[in-house]
Amino acid sequence: AQTVTQSQPEMSVQEAETVTLSCTYDTSESDYYLFWYKQPPSRQMILVIRQEAYKQQNATENRFSVNFQKAAKSFSLKISDSQLGDAAMYFCAPLHTGANSKLTFGKGITLSVRP
Amino acid sequence: ETGVTQTPRHLVMGMTNKKSLKCEQHLGHNAMYWYKQSAKKPLELMFVYSLEERVENNSVPSRFSPECPNSSHLFLHLHTLQPEDSALYLCASSRQDGLGEQYFGPGTRLTVT
Numbered sequence: 618a619q620t621v622t623q624s625q626p627e628m629s630v631q632e633a634e635t636v637t638l639s640c641t642y643d644t645s646e647s648d649y650y651l652f653w654y655k656q657p658p659s660r661q662m663i664l665v666i667r668q669e670a671y672k673q674q675n676a677t678e679n680r681f682s683v684n685f686q687k688a689a690k691s692f693s694l695k696i697s698d699s700q701l702g703d704a705a706m707y708f709c710a711p712l713h714t715g716a717n718s719k720l721t722f723g724k725g726i727t728l729s730v731r732p
Numbered sequence: 733e734t735g736v737t738q739t740p741r742h743l744v745m746g747m748t749n750k751k752s753l754k755c756e757q758h759l760g761h762n763a764m765y766w767y768k769q770s771a772k773k774p775l776e777l778m779f780v781y782s783l784e785e786r787v788e789n790n791s792v793p794s795r796f797s798p799e800c801p802n803s804s805h806l807f808l809h810l811h812t813l814q815p816e817d818s819a820l821y822l823c824a825s826s827r828q829d830g831l832g833e834q835y836f837g838p839g840t841r842l843t844v845t
Binding site: 621652654659660661662663664667712713714718719720722723724725 | 765773774775777788820822824829830831832833834835836837838839841
């Protein structure tokens with residue numbers, strides 16, 4: 618079974634600044650994916666970034682990047698040049714590969730962006 | 733074309749009503765999922781369908797009945813619900829069960845009165 622810990626329930630960042638959202642997880646699997654999803658007030662769950670556990674290189678998607686530490690089971694999300702539209706709830710979610718695996722969501726972090 | 737659509741977006745129903753939620757994906761995926769999102773709780777996986785066969789049923793009460801007539805459509809039939817079933821119900825799809833990212837629909841906000 619997988620568990621996900623997002624220990625910061627709320628965070629705030631000044632517009633144009635950088636913020637890092639933390640996530641740790643526990644899994645016995647060696648091959649898995651890691652995702653960050655964003656859920657704005659519209660409630661649409663949007664994929665932000667993905668990371669394959671076998672890749673050492675950290676994933677980057679425009680202003681979003683991750684710091685993946687496999688041994689520490691840590692998967693943080695860095696948002697650079699924060700924009701007002703980044704205000705949302707962010708969920709970390711690991712998924713081990715193979716049939717019958719489950720996408721396990723953390724409790725989420727509410728990010729507010731100050732203008 | 734939006735990848736995953738859900739209808740209705742909002743639903744209010746009494747405890748004795750019968751209603752259905754619909755999900756459609758236009759991504760050519762083979763796996764579809766129903767999640768429940770309640771306030772202050774993590775997303776809960778309810779059902780998983782892979783190639784139109786149910787592969788996961790997470791101890792969901794029988795008042796929730798899923799149906800997957802083909803790989804593009806997924807329904808959640810509701811009957812004799814309880815007020816605690818009020819939540820956001822999210823549908824998602826992925827290329828295959830347990831492989832790669834899931835793409836979500838906008839959700840149906842359900843209120844049981």
